[in-house]
Amino acid sequence: MSKPELEFHLHTGPWAAPEGAAPGVAERVLAEDASGGCRTVLQRWDLGTDTSGRGVARHEFWEEVYILEGALHDLTLDETFGRGAYACRPPGMPHGPWTAAEGVTMLVITYPGSAPG
Template sequence: MAAKPELEFLDYKKFESQPIEPVKGLSQRIIAKIPGSEVATRILEFEPGTDTSPNGVQIHDFWEELYIIEGSIIDLELDEEFTSGMVACRPPGMRHGPWKAPNGCKIYEVRYYAK
């Protein structure tokens, strides 16, 4: 498997903002990704009012570690709000989401496979 690129500190806004369909207001800035895999480091951006219900509950086969940089998201299944400064570590198979971000949210996320 190819490695992620070597990068020194850069403004994250230098990475293209890519919409995540079919959710209106949800986008990502991929900082580094291993081609052909879900292994990635990215910034998720929720515009105010974003609702990820069209994607439903998420379950995947990789680890996911997150840090809420600013704003907040509300997990609609748990009916719980998560705010800036909070972190999460989700093992493969863990159910999570969908979310709403009434005031917007920015999240740093790392995805990886563990042997």
């Protein structure tokens, strides 16, 4: 499992809705391994995106998120996180749901792991 070797470049790949994502969510893959186990993406949420219909999220992989611009409002914590905020979520960690009243763009890195227990 390894990502491709890439030197600095301007990435112009397409924005696409990730499988199972809420309406208004799109991502641009920057790098990923052939198995899809490790990924680095830019993810953007349109103005007004709301994931509350999907409830709290949990997944079986590590996820690191860095907010580049805009903000997310965590409905469970009733707290808003803006530019420069960072999250590191181990497998199984509950998070969200979220709203993005004015939209948000994030750098998201995922890699395999297993949930505790």
